[in-house]
Amino acid sequence: MNRFIQYSITFFAWISxxxxxxxxxxxxxxxxxxxxxxxxxxxxxGETRPLDxxxxxxxxxxxxxxxxxxxxxLITASIVWAIPIGVASGIYLAEYCNLRWKPFFSFMLDLLAxxxxxxxxxxxxxxxxxxxxxxxxxxYPCFLISSMALACLVLPYIIRTTxxxxxxxxxxxxxxxxxxGASRLQNILFILIPYNLSRIISxxxxAIGRCAEDTAVIxxxxxxxxxxxxxxxxAKYEALPFYIFYISSDYNSQEELMKGFGACIILLAVCAVFxxxxxxxxxxxxxxxxxRT
Amino acid sequence: MPPVHRxxxxxxxxxxxxxxxxxxxxxxxxxxxxxxELEERAITTIIGPxxxxxxxxxxxxxxxxxxxxxxxxxxxxxxKLNGRYVDIHKLPITVLRKRVGMVFQVPxxxxxxxxxxxxxxxxxxxxxxxxxxxxxxxEALKDAFLWDEVKxxxxxxxxxxxxxxxxxxxIARAMIMRPEVLLLDEPTSSLDMEAALKITRLLVDLKKKCxxxxxxxxxxxxxxxxxxxxxxxxxxxxxxxxxxAAPEENNMTDDIE
Numbered sequence: 378m379n380r381f382i383q384y385s386i387t388f389f390a391w392i393s394x395x396x397x398x399x400x401x402x403x404x405x406x407x408x409x410x411x412x413x414x415x416x417x418x419x420x421x422x423g424e425t426r427p428l429d430x431x432x433x434x435x436x437x438x439x440x441x442x443x444x445x446x447x448x449x450x451l452i453t454a455s456i457v458w459a460i461p462i463g464v465a466s467g468i469y470l471a472e473y474c475n476l477r478w479k480p481f482f483s484f485m486l487d488l489l490a491x492x493x494x495x496x497x498x499x500x501x502x503x504x505x506x507x508x509x510x511x512x513x514x515x516x517y518p519c520f521l522i523s524s525m526a527l528a529c530l531v532l533p534y535i536i537r538t539t540x541x542x543x544x545x546x547x548x549x550x551x552x553x554x555x556x557x558g559a560s561r562l563q564n565i566l567f568i569l570i571p572y573n574l575s576r577i578i579s580x581x582x583x584a585i586g587r588c589a590e591d592t593a594v595i596x597x598x599x600x601x602x603x604x605x606x607x608x609x610x611x612a613k614y615e616a617l618p619f620y621i622f623y624i625s626s627d628y629n630s631q632e633e634l635m636k637g638f639g640a641c642i643i644l645l646a647v648c649a650v651f652x653x654x655x656x657x658x659x660x661x662x663x664x665x666x667x668x669r670t
Numbered sequence: 671m672p673p674v675h676r677x678x679x680x681x682x683x684x685x686x687x688x689x690x691x692x693x694x695x696x697x698x699x700x701x702x703x704x705x706x707e708l709e710e711r712a713i714t715t716i717i718g719p720x721x722x723x724x725x726x727x728x729x730x731x732x733x734x735x736x737x738x739x740x741x742x743x744x745x746x747x748x749x750k751l752n753g754r755y756v757d758i759h760k761l762p763i764t765v766l767r768k769r770v771g772m773v774f775q776v777p778x779x780x781x782x783x784x785x786x787x788x789x790x791x792x793x794x795x796x797x798x799x800x801x802x803x804x805x806x807x808x809e810a811l812k813d814a815f816l817w818d819e820v821k822x823x824x825x826x827x828x829x830x831x832x833x834x835x836x837x838x839x840x841i842a843r844a845m846i847m848r849p850e851v852l853l854l855d856e857p858t859s860s861l862d863m864e865a866a867l868k869i870t871r872l873l874v875d876l877k878k879k880c881x882x883x884x885x886x887x888x889x890x891x892x893x894x895x896x897x898x899x900x901x902x903x904x905x906x907x908x909x910x911x912x913x914x915a916a917p918e919e920n921n922m923t924d925d926i927e
Contacts, residue, residue, distance in 0.1 A: 558795070
């Protein structure tokens with residue numbers, strides 16, 4: 378009986394892994410199969426010459442280029458907002474937070490992580506209306522509001538990974554610097570963060586994925602179908618996930634739908650580039666601060 | 671029944687005085703009443719069964735216990751600085767920890783080069799002059815009997831050193847601030863016999879420069895080179911002074927060689 382259970386668990390674990398990898402494989406093959414035929418320079422640059430578009434000399438009106446740039450800028454901006462706030466909050470929770478307050482903050486953080494993205498979008502939308510009325514007439518839903526709302530959405534990932542990485546450090550590592558006369562801040566800057574850099578980057582990778590795919594937030598906070606490349610933080614912009622959503626719900630011909638699949642492949646490629654960059658950084662951090670087991 | 675407060679008669683001049691010190695972890699009283707004096711420029715070894723709070727007592731002396739959440743303390747610990755006894759709880763923490771170095775049970779070099787490891791405390795103190803740093807690193811590595819072994823590869827990673835060398839590196843790192851007291855938490859217990867012997871010899875030499883407080887196992891070598899042995903048991907510190915005459919001590923180191 379005991380042996381039977383043992384074998385079943387092993388079997389179940391294997392099957393789960395195979396199904397998961399199989400599903401991802403099927404999805405990728407399906408996407409490539411459908412979308413590869415529409416992947417060409419026309420899909421990205423439309424009538425504009427690629428070189429002109431890449432050098433921002435001419436606007437691309439009927440291609441995905443503005444959406445690709447929009448997505449890249451959006452991911453970058455959201456991550457730039459989220460990293461300092463997230464890492465600092467994680468450090469606060471792990472190192473400074475009063476034990477009495479910690480459960481409260483943890484609960485709020487879980488709540489933030491559990492908020493549906495459409496609500497975060499709605500919050501961004503309301504915020505932009507509020508700012509429009511009370512601060513400046515020029516503020517509408519825009520790139521800045523979108524990126525900040527997305528940053529709110531991904532903050533919990535970064536805060537949690539940073540906090541967990543710091544909390545789970547062995548006592549001996551945490552006190553190495555302190556015992557040598559480091560102040561608390563020095564200990565965080567010279568020991569705790571370097572030791573945890575690779576784990577913090579893991580959290581950032583999760584956040585990048587989330588920023589790249591989220592449609593609900595940006596739909597309410599400033600993305601539009603035709604805006605071109607955003608020229609300021611207060612401008613409207615285009616983004617790939619929105620294009621995919623809009624094409625798939627509102628296509629007029631089979632050809633247009635195929636363009637949607639092409640856009641999916643491009644979005645995957647954009648993510649892949651970000652993940653690769655993050656992973657290279659992570660590998661470097663690991664080599665430099667390899668902790669012994 | 672708690673033992674009466676006994677001061678070790680053999681202590682000539684005390685570097686550290688502990689008076690009625692109590693340590694609570696959560697609701698448990700780990701150290702019930704610690705009284706004692708630690709002699710200046712001598713090796714004092716604290717022994718006792720595991721889990722009795724030896725490391726905790728050591729961490730009291732550089733206030734590292736303050737990193738442990740949920741603990742409380744009572745009582746006084748004084749250290750002699752420039753001829754006066756000062757309550758260590760009134761000193762700025764970074765100042766105290768630069769005067770009281772600590773070496774842990776398991777060597778804990780930072781994942782950087784040998785040179786940077788030893789120079790790390792200077793970086794913390796904002797020492798920028800490269801010539802001074804270089805001199806101090808050399809001095810500290812010599813203090814720790816490590817200079818000859820590593821002088822040609824200072825830029826190699828400290829993690830490539832053997833266990834014994836890593837421990838001596840940690841001692842060098844602690845010595846670079848020229849501390850007045852060096853705390854060692856079972857410094858030889860994770861090492862093989864030969865490496866442990868080297869550390870033991872090193873401790874006898876370091877005694878000239880600073881006061882050593884060693885937490886040790888019963889059967890440990892360090893016990894044999896100690897000037898005083900204190901036993902921590904049931905939350906009390908018992909004095910069972912075992913002064914060693916100087917010639918005997920020399921024989922001891924000869925044995926080791």
